[in-house]
Amino acid sequence: MAVQDAATPYDAAIVGYGPAGAVLAALLGQAGLRVFVCDRLREVYAIPRAISLDHEIMRLFQQIGIADAVAPFTEAFTPSEYFGVDGQLIRRMTMVDPPFPQGYTPSLVFTQPEVERVLRERVAQLPQVTVALGTEMQSLVQDADGVTLALRRDDGATQQVRARWLIGCDGGSSAVRAAVGIELEDLDFDEPWLVVDVRVNPRGLARLPQTSVQYCEPERPCTLVIGPGNHRRWEISLKPGEDAAQAATPQGTWQLLSRWLSPDEGTLWRQASYRFHALVAQRWRVGRVFVAGDAAHMQPPFLGQGMCQGLRDAANLAWKLGAVQRGDVTGAAAEALLDSYGAERQRHVRELTTKLKAIGAVIGERDLAKARERDARLLAECGGVVKDTPRQDVLPRLETGWLSARDRSGRGTLFPQPRLEGGGLMDHRFGGGWRLVLDGSLAAPADGAGLAVIDLGRTPETQGVVAAWMRHHGGHAALLRPDHYVYGVAAHTAELQGLVNEWRAALAA
Numbered sequence: 001m002a003v004q005d006a007a008t009p010y011d012a013a014i015v016g017y018g019p020a021g022a023v024l025a026a027l028l029g030q031a032g033l034r035v036f037v038c039d040r041l042r043e044v045y046a047i048p049r050a051i052s053l054d055h056e057i058m059r060l061f062q063q064i065g066i067a068d069a070v071a072p073f074t075e076a077f078t079p080s081e082y083f084g085v086d087g088q089l090i091r092r093m094t095m096v097d098p099p100f101p102q103g104y105t106p107s108l109v110f111t112q113p114e115v116e117r118v119l120r121e122r123v124a125q126l127p128q129v130t131v132a133l134g135t136e137m138q139s140l141v142q143d144a145d146g147v148t149l150a151l152r153r154d155d156g157a158t159q160q161v162r163a164r165w166l167i168g169c170d171g172g173s174s175a176v177r178a179a180v181g182i183e184l185e186d187l188d189f190d191e192p193w194l195v196v197d198v199r200v201n202p203r204g205l206a207r208l209p210q211t212s213v214q215y216c217e218p219e220r221p222c223t224l225v226i227g228p229g230n231h232r233r234w235e236i237s238l239k240p241g242e243d244a245a246q247a248a249t250p251q252g253t254w255q256l257l258s259r260w261l262s263p264d265e266g267t268l269w270r271q272a273s274y275r276f277h278a279l280v281a282q283r284w285r286v287g288r289v290f291v292a293g294d295a296a297h298m299q300p301p302f303l304g305q306g307m308c309q310g311l312r313d314a315a316n317l318a319w320k321l322g323a324v325q326r327g328d329v330t331g332a333a334a335e336a337l338l339d340s341y342g343a344e345r346q347r348h349v350r351e352l353t354t355k356l357k358a359i360g361a362v363i364g365e366r367d368l369a370k371a372r373e374r375d376a377r378l379l380a381e382c383g384g385v386v387k388d389t390p391r392q393d394v395l396p397r398l399e400t401g402w403l404s405a406r407d408r409s410g411r412g413t414l415f416p417q418p419r420l421e422g423g424g425l426m427d428h429r430f431g432g433g434w435r436l437v438l439d440g441s442l443a444a445p446a447d448g449a450g451l452a453v454i455d456l457g458r459t460p461e462t463q464g465v466v467a468a469w470m471r472h473h474g475g476h477a478a479l480l481r482p483d484h485y486v487y488g489v490a491a492h493t494a495e496l497q498g499l500v501n502e503w504r505a506a507l508a509a
């Protein structure tokens with residue numbers, strides 16, 4: 001058994017090298033931490049599960065340095081049109097209009113295995129990250145200084161690894177979560193669906209709708225998503241008592257697809273039956289162990305937020321572990337910062353999952369009378385003319401955690417990323433970290449040490465996305481966290497000084 005030198009533990013160990021584990025490894029590695037990441041499998045999961053992502057994730061990919069490499073595997077998400085009982089349009093989900101607030105198309109479809117490969121290539125460039133594939137975590141023990149993992153390789157060899165922190169990114173059946181006794185809260189959603197991915201040929205493509213569709217039909221609610229290229233996904237609800245295994249056979253699947261396609265119009269890429277759940281970890285940290293991604297939450301796929309949620313976890317935790325590791329925050333402040341990870345993410349995930357469940361209830365109504373009522377209500381709400389609803393409107397802000405105590409509009413939201421005169425997006429030009437963005441009408445406090453000041457009065461933006469944001473929230477300055485979420489907003493000099501003082505005191509507390 002190889003035993004790692006206990007005198008030089010890794011700063012962080014990550015179990016699970018899916019999208020959440022890979023993004024976390026990249027962020028922590030870039031932040032200078034010595035990272036160990038393992039996965040029991042050797043290859044990325046070859047079949048897509050997630051099919052959509054959003055501009056927040058593209059900005060995160062930008063931070064990791066892979067936005068350009070990922071772009072060829074993405075396409076703009078077509079609008080999703082919801083059709084009611086009698087085939088009438090009852091809702092239309094779109095994306096926010098240009099200029100795009102984060103610098104990227106707000107909703108995208110993508111090919112998950114290719115994007116995961118790009119992520120792994122990036123991690124491989126980081127010398128401080130050790131990747132162990134074909135390596136399963138079997139057990140863990142934590143003490144006051146760190147965590148020791150017992151690992152078994154697929155050739156039978158065993159190994160121990162020690163790290164200051166451990167993050168379980170090991171998916172829905174997380175062994176890390178089980179080992180530290182974290183329970184999942186059931187948000188009461190349990191439905192059987194068949195998910196089908198098809199590579200459709202030109203003849204089939206010509207027959208299919210040109211937008212994504214939610215068929216809100218009580219007989220059999222289902223979803224059609226237009227994926228990249230000729231990839232089309234169907235999510236088809238199964239009826240009570242229906243044989244899920246039979247539905248997932250090629251014959252059963254083609255029968256369910258017969259409304260849209262015949263077998264000579266496409267190739268089945270994958271068909272699998274799932275029970276969609278809504279589950280959230282009751283705790284996200286136990287001592288030196290954290291959970292992230294599907295290990296911490298699972299949600300129904302409506303609006304395609306599952307992986308996005310996991311990557312938000314990674315972005316939230318990475319800067320906090322980085323700050324503690326560098327010694328930017330110490331003692332009780334460090335503990336509070338690390339505890340804020342679970343406080344922030346759990347509430348955000350609960351709120352979003354509750355909204356996704358509500359969307360699922362609209363789509364999945366099986367009672368004909370209630371479905372007609374739903375159609376009438378949705379149409380009445382928009383005065384009979386369906387308006388476009390941007391998918392991003394559904395995303396909640398951070399309500400609690402490492403934020404200014406002064407609750408005001410804009411706090412806890414994701415700050416925009418403007419394009420700047422002279423070229424480039426804000427993060428390209430100014431990097432991440434703690435930043436103070438001024439719209440040009442306020443001066444930076446003289447004692448704002450530790451904050452990078454981005455004065456748009458001196459470095460103007462070209463599309464007005466920050467100006468629009470400031471107008472909307474009634475501010476002239478925003479203090480940004482390293483994950484681009486807004487710590488606090490100020491509208492005048494005294495408020496700005498107070499905000500910077502508060503931020504300083506929180507870091508030093």
Ligand SMILES: Cc1cc2nc3c(=O)[nH]c(=O)nc-3n(C[C@H](O)[C@H](O)[C@H](O)COP(=O)(O)OP(=O)(O)OC[C@H]3O[C@@H](n4cnc5c(N)ncnc54)[C@H](O)[C@@H]3O)c2cc1C
Nearest residue numbers: 016018019020040050051052137171293294304306307308
């Ligand atoms: C049908 C379907 C549709 C979806 N659509 C979308 C969508 O459109 N948009 C979206 O954002 N999300 C979507 N999701 C959700 C998304 O796919 C998941 O949330 C995401 O893949 C989870 O990433 P993860 O890294 O947390 O976990 P996983 O991808 O599950 O990775 C966990 C990794 O941990 C490894 N592992 C497990 N146990 C151990 C161990 N003991 N030791 C070592 N390694 C271990 C596994 O091998 C695996 O590689 C969908 C999911 C499904 C099922």
